[in-house]
Amino acid sequence: MTAIDSRLPDPEEAEGWCLRLYVAGQNPRSLRACENLKALCETHLAGRYEIEIIDLLENPTLARGDQIVAVPTLVRKLPEPVRKIIGDLSNTEKVLVGLDLRPRG
Secondary structure (H helix, E strand, O other): OOOOOOOOOOOOOOOOEEEEEEEOOOOHHHHHHHHHHHHHHHHHOOOOEEEEEEEOOOOHHHHOOOOOOOOOEEEEEEOOOOEEEEOOOOOHHHHHHHOOOOOOO
16 A cells, blocks of 8 residues: 655645636636636746636637536646636635645635
Protein backbone atom coordinates (compact mmCIF):
# COMPACT_ATOMS: atom_id res chain seq x y z
CA MET A 1 0.00 0.00 0.00
CA THR A 2 1.39 3.42 -0.93
CA ALA A 3 1.08 6.62 1.05
CA ILE A 4 -1.08 9.36 -0.36
CA ASP A 5 0.23 12.92 -0.15
CA SER A 6 -2.72 14.89 1.20
CA ARG A 7 -0.95 18.26 1.37
CA LEU A 8 -2.47 21.16 -0.49
CA PRO A 9 -0.41 22.65 -3.31
CA ASP A 10 1.34 25.73 -1.97
CA PRO A 11 0.33 28.67 -4.19
CA GLU A 12 3.63 30.35 -3.28
CA GLU A 13 5.67 27.36 -4.50
CA ALA A 14 3.65 26.40 -7.56
CA GLU A 15 5.43 27.41 -10.76
CA GLY A 16 2.22 28.38 -12.44
CA TRP A 17 -1.49 27.81 -12.28
CA CYS A 18 -3.18 26.89 -15.54
CA LEU A 19 -6.92 27.53 -15.38
CA ARG A 20 -9.48 26.94 -18.11
CA LEU A 21 -12.92 28.52 -17.90
CA TYR A 22 -15.67 27.12 -20.11
CA VAL A 23 -18.50 29.56 -20.83
CA ALA A 24 -21.47 29.80 -23.20
CA GLY A 25 -21.44 33.17 -24.91
CA GLN A 26 -21.68 36.53 -23.22
CA ASN A 27 -24.59 35.78 -20.89
CA PRO A 28 -24.58 37.36 -17.39
CA ARG A 29 -23.56 34.13 -15.66
CA SER A 30 -20.57 33.62 -17.94
CA LEU A 31 -19.47 37.24 -17.60
CA ARG A 32 -19.79 37.03 -13.80
CA ALA A 33 -17.67 33.85 -13.78
CA CYS A 34 -14.93 35.60 -15.80
CA GLU A 35 -14.92 38.62 -13.49
CA ASN A 36 -14.95 36.50 -10.33
CA LEU A 37 -12.12 34.29 -11.59
CA LYS A 38 -9.91 37.23 -12.55
CA ALA A 39 -10.47 38.91 -9.17
CA LEU A 40 -9.76 35.69 -7.28
CA CYS A 41 -6.56 35.06 -9.25
CA GLU A 42 -5.26 38.59 -8.74
CA THR A 43 -5.89 38.30 -5.01
CA HIS A 44 -4.55 34.79 -4.41
CA LEU A 45 -2.27 33.93 -7.35
CA ALA A 46 -0.97 37.31 -8.54
CA GLY A 47 1.52 36.86 -11.37
CA ARG A 48 1.46 33.05 -11.21
CA TYR A 49 -1.59 32.13 -13.26
CA GLU A 50 -2.81 31.73 -16.80
CA ILE A 51 -6.50 31.78 -17.70
CA GLU A 52 -7.85 30.30 -20.90
CA ILE A 53 -11.49 31.13 -21.63
CA ILE A 54 -13.29 28.79 -23.99
CA ASP A 55 -16.66 29.80 -25.41
CA LEU A 56 -18.54 26.60 -26.15
CA LEU A 57 -20.96 28.43 -28.44
CA GLU A 58 -18.01 29.03 -30.76
CA ASN A 59 -16.16 25.73 -30.15
CA PRO A 60 -18.59 23.11 -28.77
CA THR A 61 -16.29 20.17 -29.51
CA LEU A 62 -13.73 21.45 -26.97
CA ALA A 63 -16.08 20.43 -24.14
CA ARG A 64 -15.32 16.78 -24.80
CA GLY A 65 -11.65 16.93 -23.75
CA ASP A 66 -12.39 18.06 -20.20
CA GLN A 67 -15.78 16.30 -20.04
CA ILE A 68 -17.74 19.52 -19.53
CA VAL A 69 -21.44 18.96 -18.83
CA ALA A 70 -22.43 22.40 -17.49
CA VAL A 71 -21.31 25.99 -17.97
CA PRO A 72 -19.67 27.96 -16.64
CA THR A 73 -17.12 25.39 -15.48
CA LEU A 74 -13.62 26.15 -14.22
CA VAL A 75 -10.96 23.49 -14.74
CA ARG A 76 -7.67 23.66 -12.87
CA LYS A 77 -5.19 21.95 -15.21
CA LEU A 78 -2.07 22.77 -13.19
CA PRO A 79 -0.95 22.17 -10.55
CA GLU A 80 -2.18 18.63 -10.66
CA PRO A 81 -4.51 16.97 -9.82
CA VAL A 82 -7.12 18.41 -12.15
CA ARG A 83 -10.04 20.06 -10.33
CA LYS A 84 -13.42 21.24 -11.67
CA ILE A 85 -15.77 23.85 -10.26
CA ILE A 86 -19.19 24.50 -11.78
CA GLY A 87 -20.97 27.83 -11.45
CA ASP A 88 -20.29 31.56 -11.62
CA LEU A 89 -17.55 31.35 -8.95
CA SER A 90 -19.33 33.89 -6.75
CA ASN A 91 -18.83 31.85 -3.55
CA THR A 92 -15.17 32.69 -3.03
CA GLU A 93 -14.72 30.35 -0.08
CA LYS A 94 -16.00 27.33 -2.03
CA VAL A 95 -13.84 28.23 -5.03
CA LEU A 96 -10.72 28.54 -2.86
CA VAL A 97 -11.43 25.16 -1.27
CA GLY A 98 -12.22 23.64 -4.67
CA LEU A 99 -8.91 24.87 -6.09
CA ASP A 100 -7.05 23.65 -2.98
CA LEU A 101 -6.02 27.19 -2.10
CA ARG A 102 -7.69 26.85 1.28
CA PRO A 103 -8.17 23.70 3.39
CA ARG A 104 -11.62 22.18 3.76
CA GLY A 105 -13.47 22.81 7.00
